[in-house]
Amino acid sequence: MSTRLATGGRLLDTSKPLNFTFNGKHMRGLAGDTLASALLANDQMLMGRSFKYHRPRGVVASGAEEPNGLVHLGDEATFEPNQRVTTTSLFEGLKAKSQNHWPSLEFDVGAINKHLSRFLPAGFYYKMFMYPRSFWKHVYEPVIRKSAGLGAAPKTRDEDTYEHFYAFCDVLVVGGGVAGLEAARTAGLSGARVILVEQTDHWGGRAPVDGGMIDGASVDDYITKTLAALEGMDNVDIRLRTMGAGVYDHGYALAYEQLTDHQPDATGPRHRLWRIRAAQIITATGAIERPLSFAGNDIPGVMLASAVRDYVVNYGVSVGDRTVVVTNNDNAYLTAIALKHAGLNVPVILDARVLPEDRGLVAQAKALGIRVMMGHAISSVKGGKRVTSVEICSQAGEGAVLEEIPCDAVAMSGGWSPVVHLWSHCGGKLRWDTGLACFSPDLDNPPKGADGMTFVTPAGAASGMFALDDVLHDAFAAADGVLTCLDMKVPSGVTSPVAERREESPMAPIWMMPHGASAKLREKAWLDYQNDVKVSDVRLAAQEGFVSVEHAKRYTTLGMATDQGKLSNINGLATLAGALGADIPTVGTTTFRPPYHPISLASIAGEAKDHVFQPIRRTPMHDWHEANGAEFEPVGQWRRPYAFKRGGESTHDAVMREVTNTRQKLGMLDASTLGKIIVKGPDAGKFLDMMYTNMMSTLKPGKCRYGLMCSENGFLIDDGVVARIDDDTWLCHTTTGGAESIHAHMEEWLQTEWWDWKVYVANVTEQYAQVAVVGPNARTALEKLGGMDVSKEAIGFMEWVDGTLGGFQVRVYRISFSGELSYEIAVDASHGQAFWDALMAVGADLGVMPYGTEALHILRAEKGFIMIGDETDGTVIPQDLGLHWALSKKKDDYLGKRAQERSHMTDPDRWKLVGLETTDGATLPDGAYAVTEGTNANGQRNMIGRVTSTYRSPTLDRGIAMGLVLHGPDRMGEVLTFPGTDGTEYKAKIVDPVFYDKEGEKQNV
C-alpha cells in the first residue's frame, strides 16, 4: 500500500493538516501536498479509468506529464473536469471525483471493453463504422459520443474572473529549476529586464531531489542563495504557478498564472494570462522521464522512477513497501537509493544493460546491499487494480519467466526526453542524440525572429544536458549568449557555478522489454495510457502501411489525449521506427503545438465575460430609451431601439402604432448612430466624385444629395446623404454599421492610391446626437421650439441650415427616409438628451411618439427606399436596384464604374428590384424564393427571385415587399409563387416598389 512516511517531505508543512474528499470519502493531507501525493498518502492509488478500455489507472508521474490522474474538481460554479492530480495543489475543503467510470470507480461496466480489446485494435472505429454509411450518423456516432470522453462538461456558470496582463522584457526565462534560476541570475546581473516563470509551486525543479553539490554546498543552499539574489533585483520578476504555455512569432509568449486555484477563497481573478513580448526567450523547461514498454506497465503501482523518488523526498510518501526498479540507465538507481534511505524495501533493480564494471550510482546501490540483475527485464507485471508481483526475464530473450518477485510498486525508467515543446513551437528544429537516445534542440536551426536572429535558447536539461554541472554551465552560457544578442554583457567576475560530477555509465535505448517480446506481451505493453494505445497497435498501423508518424498518430490516437503524448510520443515513434525498420530521426516527431499543458479557456477570454463580454455602443439618449420601453436590436456594436413598447402592448403592435403615428402626427427617431464623416480639402470634390457613383463636386453649399458608394468590384457597399458645408468641406452620412469601415475605406484610398490629393477626412459620428423629427406636425414642433426659420422657403427639401432651436446650437437637414415632412437635427452629443427632452415637451400636444428601427424600415419600404444589407448583400450593384439615376454619366470614373461594365454585370438576366404585393394581402416570409417550372442540376426547383424586404404595412393595411426578380421590371403585373417553409404557398404580384405617395408630395411640403 501507499502511505505517508514518518519522516521526509521537503515541500510539506506538517503543522498544517488539510481536509479534502475524493469521491465523497474524507481524507487528510498536508500543506504543500499535491492532490496526487495526498491521495497516495491515503492509499488511494486507483484514481481513474482509461479512455477506451476503462482500465484501472493510478498516477504514473509527479508533474505536468501525468496521463492518468485526471479528476473532476469542485462542484457547481467551480466545477472543472480533467484536472491533473499532480499539478493540483491541495487546499482545505478540496473536493475531487474520479471520472470516466460508471457506476463506480471500483466497479466499472465500461471495463468490459478490455475483454473486447482484441476486437478493438488500432483504427477499429475507421474500419468498423465505414458501412453502411447512414449508420454513422444515426447509430454509431451517438453511441460512441456517449461512451467517449473523460471529464464531464460543467453545467453551471463559472463564477470566477480571469484577466490578461501585457508584459515586456528583455529575457523571458521559462522554468524555475536550477537551469532557469542560473540563467535568470546571470541575465539579471547584467541589468536586463527579466521575467522568470515556473509552473509548479516551488523553485529548483528536481535537482534537490536528485542531489549533488554546487560550489561545495547543497543544491537547496544554491537555490536559496540564488532566489535571494533574484528577489533583490528590481529588474527581475519571478513567478511561481506560472507556466510558459507557448512561444510565437516576434518573441511573443504566453504564460499562464494560476492565482487562486490553490486558495479558492482568496479574492481576485483565478487565472492571469501573461501576454509577453520578450526580446529573447530561454527555455529551461527540463526533461521528462520515459516509461518502459513491458507487459502490464499500466497497472496502478507502476510509476516513473523519478516520480517514486519525488513522492518520497518531496512529499514523504511511499508508493509501496516493496518497489522493483527497472531501468536502462543509471538515473533510476537514485530511486532505489532514496527508497532504501527512507527505510523501504527494494527487492531488485532490473537493469536491461550489461555493464562491464560497477561505477557511480550502480556501485553505490550495490554497496547498500540492493540486489541488481544486469541484462534483466520485466516479462510481465501481475495485478489488477494494484501491482502484486513482477515476472522477471532476460532482456535479450522473448520473455520466458525466470523468477516472480512479489511487490506493490514498480519504478521504471526508459531514459529522459528534454522538454523541447517551447523550443519547437516557433520552428526550432530537433536533432537525435544517439548517446542519450532522445531528441534535443538542434542549436544550428533555432527559432528565428524577423531580423533572422535566434530568439529562443534552450538551457540545461531542456537542451539535453543532464549532469548537474553541465546543466549549470549550459544555463550560464545560454544567458551569456542571449545577452550578447541584446548588446548587453555579463558583468565581469560573474561566472558559472561548478557542481560535483558523478561517474556515469551510458544508458541503453530500450524500446521493447524484453527485446523479443511475444505478440501476447506486446498487447499488454502500453504506450499511451490515457488513450489506450499499445505497442501492438502501433505495430499494426505500420503493418497496414502507415509510414508517416503524423498519420500513425491519428490512426492509433497515440499522443492525442489531454497530455498530448508527453510520455508516449518518443516510445511510440521508436516503436513505429522499429516496425518500419527505419531510424528514429528519419521517422521524426509529430508537431509540438501550444499550449505546453492545458490552460483554461476562460483565461484566454480574460476579462471578456458577462457585462464586458463585448463593448456595446450607446447613444447619448440610450438611457432614456431604456427607461421608456425600448426593445433593443444590435446594429453593429450599437444597440438601437427596435420599438418602444407601451403598457402590455406586443412588439408588433408597438411597431404598427409607431408607423401610423409618424404618418399621421409626429415621430422622433434617434439617428445618432448614422455615420458622419467630414471630408475637406482642395481635392475633396474630386475625391468624393471617385467615392460616390453620383456627382458630389457640383453640389452647392447648403444642399444635400443622396449618394451611393460601391467597392472597386462594383458592388454597393454604403449609401447616405452628403451635405456640402462650404467650398472645400463636405459631410458624408453613412449607414450605422458603415461609419468605421467607410472612414477606413476613404483613408485607404487616400493613403495608398491618391496620396498626393489634398484631402483630409475625420470621423465625427459621435460628436453629434442626431434626431429625426418626422411627420405632418414636424414643422410645428420645431416652430414651437423656436429660434430659426424652418419654413419650406428657409429650408427646402434636401437643404441644410445652421441655427438655434430652443436655445440649442443645431444643424438642421431637411432630408427624409420616410416620405414624410422630415428634419434631421444634429446637436452636440453632450446636449443630446436635453434636446430630445425639449422636443418631447413641445411635441406632447402634437402627438409625438418615439419610433424604433422597425418602424423606420416599414416607413422606408412603403416608399420603396432600399436598405444596405437588405436589398444588398455584397453581390448587388446599383443597376440591379434600378438606381441608374444615381450613376453619374458625366464622370470619367468612380470606384466600381469599370467593374459595372463587365459582361456579367451588364447581363440582362441579373435579378432586378421590384415591389411585391400579395394577392390576398398577406405578408411574405422574409427571404422567400420565387419558383418556376422545372428543376436544376441538383434536383432543386428552379428559382427566379427572392424577397429582400417584407413587412406588414399599417398604412396600406396589407403586406408589402421588395424583391430581386429575373427580368422583374419587365414583368409588371405577373403573379409569382413563393413557397413558405410551412408548406403553404404565397402568391404575389410584381408591382412598382414605391407603394406610398409615388409623387413625393408629402415630404415636399
Add this chain to the structure above:
Amino acid sequence: MSEPVTALRGATDAAGIVQIREIGPRGMITLRGDLSDKATIKAAVAAGGVNVPEVRHCNTEGESGIAWMSPDEVLIMCPYAEVHARIADLRTKLAKQHSLAVNVSDARALFSVTGPHAREVMAKLSPVDLHVDAFTPGMFRRTRLAQVPAAFWMPQEQTFNIVCFRSVAVYVYDVLKVAAQPGSEVGHF
C-alpha cells in the same frame, strides 16, 4: 443651451485597487495638417497653449494640451467652453493652409485612473509597455483598451488619463473596474 452632460455624468469608483473617475467634459479638437509647416505649428500652439509634442508624446497643462496622434494629426485639448472659439481661431489662422480642424469634444469620454497600481490596471487592458522606464509622463499612446480603441497619457506618475469614444464609455468604465477588482494586484512593475 443646456449644461453639457458627459456620458457617465462624472462617475467614480474606488472599490478596486485604483481610483477610476470620469472627468470632463473636455474641449478636444482634431487638427490634421502638415505638422512641419510653421503656420500650422503656430496655430496649434496657440490653440493648445503648449508646444507641439514629439512623436508619440503629449504636452499638457491643466485642461489644455496637444497630443501627437499621427504624422499629420494632433489632438488639441482645451476647456470645453472654449472649444468653438478655438476652432474658429484655428480655421481663420489656417485658412490658407490645407488643414482640417473639427470639434470632437462630445465624441469622446475622458477617464482618469489613479493610484500605485495604475500601471498594472492599464497593462491588463492595453498591449503597451508600461514599465516605469518605458512609459513616462509626457508620453502618449493610441492603442486599445481591451476591445475598444483608446488613447492615454500620464499627466503625472501614478495617474493615467484615457480618451475613448463616448459611445463605449460605459464599457470602458466597467472594464476598468474589472481590471481593478480587489485582490488583482500583479506586483510586476
